[in-house]
Amino acid sequence: MSAEPLVADHAHEVSDHGHDPHATTTGLSHIKLAMWVFLGSECLLFGGLISTYLLYKTRGNGRTLPTDVFDIPFTSVSSFVLLMSSLTMVLALSAVSRGEAEAGRTWLLATALLGGVFVGGQVYEFTAFVREGVAFTTNPASSAFFTLTGFHGVHVSLGIVMLMSLFVASVKGKLTQRNAETVEIVGLYWHFVDIVWIFIFTVIYLIPAD
Amino acid sequence: MSDTATSEHSEPDTAAEHHDTEHAHPSDWAYVKIAVVLAVITALEVFTYFESVVDWGVALVPSLIFMMIVKFYLVATWFMHLRFDSKLFGRMFTAGLILAVGVYLVTLTVFEFWV
Amino acid sequence: MAITEKTPLELGPGDTARYAERPLGVFTRPQEGRGWRDWLSTVDHKRIGILYGASAMFFFLVGGVEALLIRLQLAAPEGSVLGADVYNQVYTMHGVTMVFLFIMPLAAAFANYFIPLQIGARDVAFPRLNALSYWIWLSGAIFLNTSWIVGGGGADCGWFCYSTNSGVAFSPSHGVDFYAIGLQILGIASLVSSVNLIVTCLNMRAPGMTLMRMPVLTWMLLITQFLLLFALPVITVALFLLMFDRLFDAQFFNPDAGADPLLWQHLFWIFGHPEVYIIILPAFGVVSEIIPTFSRKPLFGYEFMVFSGIAIGFMGWGVWAHHMFVSGIGPISVAAFSLSTMFIAVPTGVKVLNWLATMWGGKLRFTVAMKFAVATVAMFTIGGLSGVTHSVAPADTQQTDTYYIVAHFHYVIFGGGVLGLFAGLYFWWPKVWGHFLNERLGNWNFWIMLVGFNLTFGPMHILGLQGMSRRIDTYARGYGFEFWNMAATVGSLLIAVSVLIFMWNVVKSKRDAPHLPPPGPDPWDARSLEWSIPSPVPTHNFDTVPQVHGRDEWWHTKYAENDEGQVVRVATTEEAAQTGEATGVHLPSPSFWPLAVAVGLPLIGYGLIFNLWLALVGALLTIASLYSWAMEPVDDPDAAHDHHEEHHEDDDADPDEESDPR
Ligand code: HEM
Ligand SMILES: [Cu+2]
Numbered sequence: 001m002s003a004e005p006l007v008a009d010h011a012h013e014v015s016d017h018g019h020d021p022h023a024t025t026t027g028l029s030h031i032k033l034a035m036w037v038f039l040g041s042e043c044l045l046f047g048g049l050i051s052t053y054l055l056y057k058t059r060g061n062g063r064t065l066p067t068d069v070f071d072i073p074f075t076s077v078s079s080f081v082l083l084m085s086s087l088t089m090v091l092a093l094s095a096v097s098r099g100e101a102e103a104g105r106t107w108l109l110a111t112a113l114l115g116g117v118f119v120g121g122q123v124y125e126f127t128a129f130v131r132e133g134v135a136f137t138t139n140p141a142s143s144a145f146f147t148l149t150g151f152h153g154v155h156v157s158l159g160i161v162m163l164m165s166l167f168v169a170s171v172k173g174k175l176t177q178r179n180a181e182t183v184e185i186v187g188l189y190w191h192f193v194d195i196v197w198i199f200i201f202t203v204i205y206l207i208p209a210d
Numbered sequence: 211m212s213d214t215a216t217s218e219h220s221e222p223d224t225a226a227e228h229h230d231t232e233h234a235h236p237s238d239w240a241y242v243k244i245a246v247v248l249a250v251i252t253a254l255e256v257f258t259y260f261e262s263v264v265d266w267g268v269a270l271v272p273s274l275i276f277m278m279i280v281k282f283y284l285v286a287t288w289f290m291h292l293r294f295d296s297k298l299f300g301r302m303f304t305a306g307l308i309l310a311v312g313v314y315l316v317t318l319t320v321f322e323f324w325v
Numbered sequence: 326m327a328i329t330e331k332t333p334l335e336l337g338p339g340d341t342a343r344y345a346e347r348p349l350g351v352f353t354r355p356q357e358g359r360g361w362r363d364w365l366s367t368v369d370h371k372r373i374g375i376l377y378g379a380s381a382m383f384f385f386l387v388g389g390v391e392a393l394l395i396r397l398q399l400a401a402p403e404g405s406v407l408g409a410d411v412y413n414q415v416y417t418m419h420g421v422t423m424v425f426l427f428i429m430p431l432a433a434a435f436a437n438y439f440i441p442l443q444i445g446a447r448d449v450a451f452p453r454l455n456a457l458s459y460w461i462w463l464s465g466a467i468f469l470n471t472s473w474i475v476g477g478g479g480a481d482c483g484w485f486c487y488s489t490n491s492g493v494a495f496s497p498s499h500g501v502d503f504y505a506i507g508l509q510i511l512g513i514a515s516l517v518s519s520v521n522l523i524v525t526c527l528n529m530r531a532p533g534m535t536l537m538r539m540p541v542l543t544w545m546l547l548i549t550q551f552l553l554l555f556a557l558p559v560i561t562v563a564l565f566l567l568m569f570d571r572l573f574d575a576q577f578f579n580p581d582a583g584a585d586p587l588l589w590q591h592l593f594w595i596f597g598h599p600e601v602y603i604i605i606l607p608a609f610g611v612v613s614e615i616i617p618t619f620s621r622k623p624l625f626g627y628e629f630m631v632f633s634g635i636a637i638g639f640m641g642w643g644v645w646a647h648h649m650f651v652s653g654i655g656p657i658s659v660a661a662f663s664l665s666t667m668f669i670a671v672p673t674g675v676k677v678l679n680w681l682a683t684m685w686g687g688k689l690r691f692t693v694a695m696k697f698a699v700a701t702v703a704m705f706t707i708g709g710l711s712g713v714t715h716s717v718a719p720a721d722t723q724q725t726d727t728y729y730i731v732a733h734f735h736y737v738i739f740g741g742g743v744l745g746l747f748a749g750l751y752f753w754w755p756k757v758w759g760h761f762l763n764e765r766l767g768n769w770n771f772w773i774m775l776v777g778f779n780l781t782f783g784p785m786h787i788l789g790l791q792g793m794s795r796r797i798d799t800y801a802r803g804y805g806f807e808f809w810n811m812a813a814t815v816g817s818l819l820i821a822v823s824v825l826i827f828m829w830n831v832v833k834s835k836r837d838a839p840h841l842p843p844p845g846p847d848p849w850d851a852r853s854l855e856w857s858i859p860s861p862v863p864t865h866n867f868d869t870v871p872q873v874h875g876r877d878e879w880w881h882t883k884y885a886e887n888d889e890g891q892v893v894r895v896a897t898t899e900e901a902a903q904t905g906e907a908t909g910v911h912l913p914s915p916s917f918w919p920l921a922v923a924v925g926l927p928l929i930g931y932g933l934i935f936n937l938w939l940a941l942v943g944a945l946l947t948i949a950s951l952y953s954w955a956m957e958p959v960d961d962p963d964a965a966h967d968h969h970e971e972h973h974e975d976d977d978a979d980p981d982e983e984s985d986p987r
Contacts, residue, residue: 024528028296030450034524036299040306041516041554047310048562048592051318052577059583061576076256083252083281087245090289094238136575140584143575147566165955184291191290195282202278206255207271298527309555313642317591320646320658 035185039192046196049151050203053144057209061139067209069132071125078121079201082156085114086194089187096170097180104183105170111190112163115156122153145204152200155193162186235294244288251277366915368452371862373459374438375757377430380463384426387470389824391419393817396781400814402802412798413481414500418470420484421504424604425511426466428738431746432607433462433515436522436546438757442855442862443543445531445871450524452913453954458518460923465510468927472503476934480504483796485597485648486567488578488589493571499934505568506930512557512564513926519553522546531854533873537631540853540877541624544631545610548638552599552606555642560596563589572933590652594645602641604738605705606634608745609676612698615752616680618851619695620687623877626679633672633679640669650718651725659718666716670709677706692849693767697748700775704740708733711786726796729789735782744774747827755848759861760838766830770823777819784809784816846902852880859905868907916957921950 024030057067092107126146129135136146166186169175175183255277258266266273287293292300364372394415398406407415437455441448449455472479477498482491491501526547530539539547567589569575576582578589617624624630646654646662680702689695711733715721724730747770754762788809793800800806847856854871855862857879875881885895925947932940 025530025534026296026298026528028298028528030524030528032295033299033302033528034451034520036302037520037523037554038516040302040304041520041558043303043306043310044313044555045558045562047314048559049565051314052562052566052588054318055321055585055588056577056583061582072256072259076252076259080249080252083248084245086248086285086289087241090241091238094235094241097235136573138576139582140576140579143569143577147569147575151565165952188290191285194289195285198278198281198285202255202274206259206274305551306555309642313559313595313645317595320591320654321585321587 029181031185032181032188035188039188042192042196046148046152046199049144049148050200053141053148053204056140056144057204059140063138064133065139065141065209066129066134066145067141069129069134070205071128072205074121074125075201075205078118078125079197079205081114081121082118082194082197085111085118086191088114089190093180093183093187096175096183097177099177101170101173101175104175105167108163108167108170108183112160112167115160115163115190119153119156119160122149126150148204149200152193152196155196159186159190159193162189235291236288241288244284248281248284251281363915365920366456366917368448368456368913368915368919369864370437370441370449370452370455371757371864371866373455374434374436376459377437377462378434380466381427381431381434384422384430384466385824388419388422388427389821391415391422393821395419396814396817398798399800399810401811402800402807404799407798409798410481411478413483413796414479416796417481417483417486417500417504418473418479421469421480421508423738424484424600425508426469428604428742428746429515430462430466432546432549432604433458433518435542435607435611435746435749435753436518436550439753439855440522440525440543440546441529442858442866443540443853444526444529444534445854445867445873446525446529447866447870447910448913449521450529451521453916453919454517454521456916457919457922458514458521460920461517461926462511462514464923464927465507465514468510468930469503469507472500472507475931476500476503485593486589487593488567488586489580491567491571491589492578502568502571502934503930505564505571506933509561509564509568510926510930512561515553516557519550519557522550523554526550531867531871531873534878535873537628538873538876538878541613541627541630541634542607542610542853545606545613545634548634549603549606552603552638552641556596556599556603559592560600563592563596566592568933587649587652587654590649591645594648595642597648598645599638599641601734601737602637604742605745606637608701608705608742608749609634611745611749611752612680612701614851614853615694615698615748616683616702617877618752618849619690619692619698620684621690621850622683622687623852623880624679625682625685626675627876629675630679633675636672637669640665640672644669647716647718647721650721663716663718667713670713670716673709677702677709692751693762693764693771694748694752694849696768696771697744697751700771701741701745701748704736704744704775704778708736708738708740711736724789726794727789728785728793728795731795732782732785732789735778735785739778739782744778747771747774752849753855754834755844756855756860756862758835758838759843760834760841761844761848763830763834763837766826766833770826770830773819773826774823777816777821777823780816781813781820782816784812788813845898847879847883847898850883852877854879857882857901858903863905863907865907865910865912868903868905916954918950918954918957922947922954925950 026033058065088107088110092104092111095101095107096104126149129142134142134145136143163186166175166183169179255274257264258270258274286303292303364376367373367376394407395412398404398412437449440446478500480486480496480500480503481498482496482501482504486501486504489495491504526539526543530536566575566577570577570579576584578584578586580586613624613630644662644666646658647666650659650663684699691699711729715724715730715733751762751767754760788806789795791805793804793806793810800810844860846859848860849856854873857871858867871878879901882901883894883896883898884892887893925943925945928943928946929940930943932938932943
């Protein structure tokens with residue numbers, strides 16, 4: 001082997017030029033790969049909080065447990081709202097990638113609104129629980145409950161901020177077909193937050209405590 | 211991870227083809243259908259809460275978990291496009307998911323049964 | 326996602342790049358240059374690597390002073406250098422500093438600097454995020470140490486900070502709050518960096534660089550990043566709960582309310598055991614580069630090396646409860662974890678055998694780097710063997726919380742990790758700085774460190790088996806502990822001397838450099854791609870992106886087999902190496918926003934502890950900086966060379982316009 005091969009031919013040079021986002025080793029975009037890697041990590045984060053709650057859910061220290069005050073019909077409605085926001089999210093992406101800015105904007109806004117309804121429902125739920133005697137510091141079960149669902153709520157809220165940023169960008173005409181990937185990335189995050197809630201809804205709310 | 215070992219640096223034109231197939235996403239109508247399925251499953255889930263209607267007995271927890279997994283799977287594969295995208299994405303995610311389920315299940319059962 | 330770059334780096338040669346930007350009119354978009362300000366805004370992976378390395382060495386000194394204080398206190402019975410309370414703080418902060426502020430960032434330095442070079446890339450996948458990782462790490466490190474000044478002392482709960490010792494009742498100062506928040510900040514830094522480096526490894530390899538052609542250092546660093554990726558969230562959860570317990574009266578670790586202190590132990594060690602591999606795997610990678618180079622042989626059993634690394638990465642998740650054998654987890658758990666722990670020794674043993682086989686029959690050259698590398702293998706093996714003795718639960722019941730454990734983990738962490746990274750420093754110093762470290766001083770450094778290390782930690786095996794418990798601030802006369810404790814203290818002073826020699830070496834070799842011949846691209850006749858480019862590495866790394874044909878690409882460029890099957894030199898380094906003279910390579914522009922984001926996080930931390938308004942200020946600063954960051958274009962896919970004008974339309978009065986190179 002001579003020195004030759006080290007010097008790549010010019011064709012490669014060009015293909016390495018970053019204008020083509022697919023000129024990566026795997027052909028996949030950096031940021032999407034990064035997002036999925038990050039979501040893998042998030043599984044362990046939520047897993048830890050969920051496990052903490054599962055360990056503590058019956059430890060009431062003689063006081064009211066979160067499970068005693070669950071309002072399943074109410075939570076079902078807000079869970080359903082969040083689930084449907086995943087649909088609007090994916091429709092937003094699909095519209096933006098077809099170049100239908102207007103429709104994309106509408107669906108983005110719808111997603112943010114549904115998310116807002118969910119967070120609003122959570123705020124209402126929290127205040128109701130506190131009124132019924134289950135506050136953050138009441139017992140290990142309540143601490144774990146509020147930390148888990150609150151942490152999830154913060155994730156949803158961050159998602160809303162991102163959606164609204166996209167919405168604003170879209171209004172300014174900066175969100176074009178070309179940036180569809182940005183919508184896709186935000187969408188991945190949003191759906192992830194949704195599937196975490198699918199898990200929480202079943203494991204924490206629906207499965208009876210004992 | 212390992213399958214990427216073979217994927218050599220692609221020339222720009224093949225990369226572009228790749229691009230097209232990779233993004234051949236389903237129609238909006240398909241998404242709506244998935245959402246309907248999700249809604250129906252959710253309705254079923256909530257239905258279990260009203261025990262007076264049907265008594266699920268010992269089947270309750272397994273069926274709840276089953277329905278949860280189906281929902282989880284549908285959102286991940288359709289809405290998050292895992293079905294249509296490179297396997298590498300799914301692998302990154304499932305690595306975290308399986309690890310999380312594994313270590314936390316062990317932790318929780320250590321508290322309960324292993325003593 | 327707002328904070329990440331949308332398109333990959335511009336890799337090819339462009340025309341003269343234009344960097345002038347002024348996104349929100351707050352900061353002038355910096356341009357890469359040589360002054361100190363450029364270090365604050367740099368996004369060059371090499372500079373970030375150097376920043377990591379230099380800061381890590383600084384904290385090595387901090388942790389080292391703490392270690393010396395421990396040893397002075399314990400040199401003789403009834404020591405009175407430190408009070409009991411301060412002693413607790415000093416050993417806790419020693420451990421935390423050495424693990425999170427020395428060894429991890431030093432490994433990050435190697436990762437940042439060498440992953441792109443070894444895979445033939447011009448930078449990492451997300452250069453600004455890379456800067457962000459460093460600045461967040463630094464802000465967390467400073468935050469953690471300010472607890473000495475404003476927190477009423479350091480954390481005093483041991484580096485694993487078991488509940489209920491970590492509660493307000495037993496640790497009333499703010500030390501543990503700083504621990505809980507500081508480690509969360511450090512965790513964010515490592516998480517961001519792990520995502521970045523994983524994407525870099527998977528997605529930025531030069532043409533032909535398949536995964537199974539990647540150098541072993543890159544492989545081990547990649548596995549380390551996966552361990553970080555998945556382990557950090559677990560300790561983050563634990564720290565999060567602890568923070569809520571201490572600052573907001575949550576009940577997670579309050580046994581009176583029915584909480585279970587074992588929850589902390591599980592979460593901590595689910596993180597903690599992968600963490601020990603996070604510490605050791607980079608050193609394994611370094612050793613796997615150095616031994617073949619100085620044996621003039623390819624690494625024996627490359628595949629085994631890679632797969633045993635992966636196996637360690639997997640199995641490291643199934644052994645955590647061996648730290649909890651005496652915590653009352655029950656006989657079945659103890660038996661299961663005892664077994665899994667014994668198994669994990671297997672892939673580790675594979676590695677040791679492979680290194681030995683690489684040296685076997687090789688033409689060995691004992692440079693300082695090689696000596697450190699061989700010592701790493703030897704010392705690590707001793708630590709590994711004592712580790713196997715604890716995997717036997719009944720034996721461990723005797724050993725746990727004694728100095729035997731302290732001996733074990735220092736043999737693996739110091740003997741394996743630290744010696745290994747020192748080997749790397751001597752090996753790659755010429756590549757990074759363009760001059761060698763002095764070999765004569767290096768020999769002094771090596772031998773004194775090796776002797777000092779063994780004198781410090783060897784006797785701790787004996788002390789531990791004699792029953793001297795760990796984390797006691799003093800011991801009474803007459804237990805037979807006197808002699809070996811004094812020996813250990815003398816040893817620790819020797820280690821200190823060796824570190825001083827190293828520092829002197831750094832200064833002296835820089836001073837002597839102008840009078841010595843430069844090392845050239847490939848001073849050691851090495852094997853991987855970073856040696857095919859000039860030393861020090863030019864900003865753009867590679868003039869042309871290399872085309873890779875096999876493992877040890879650079880070696881095969883220089884050598885080939887002749888007809889008789891002998892390896893002969895086919896090209897000189899001068900012929901084969903790149904000149905580094907390419908101009909106009911388009912590189913990502915520097916940015917101040919990563920630094921600005923990082924400044925906000927410690928403010929949130931102080932705010933949570935002292936005043937929530939301050940936390941609000943910190944949060945606003947962080948969010949505002951993130952937004953500005955998102956607004957600051959890296960490069961625009963369609964209009965890389967025109968979009969600056971576009972941008973300036975809504976940002977009139979731009980003084981940079983004139984200074985624009987175009
Ligand atoms: C200068 C050389 C060093 C000396 C003399 C030294 C000494 C010690 C001693 C005596 C202890 C036990 C304190 C006790 O349990 O009462 C200790 C703990 C520890 N050391 Fe070192 N050490 C040195 C370097 C290092 C390095 C380089 C690392 C890691 C990279 C390290 C990591 C630790 C850890 C993790 C602990 C446990 C802290 C805890 O129990 O919370 N040490 N060290
Ligand atoms: Cu361990």
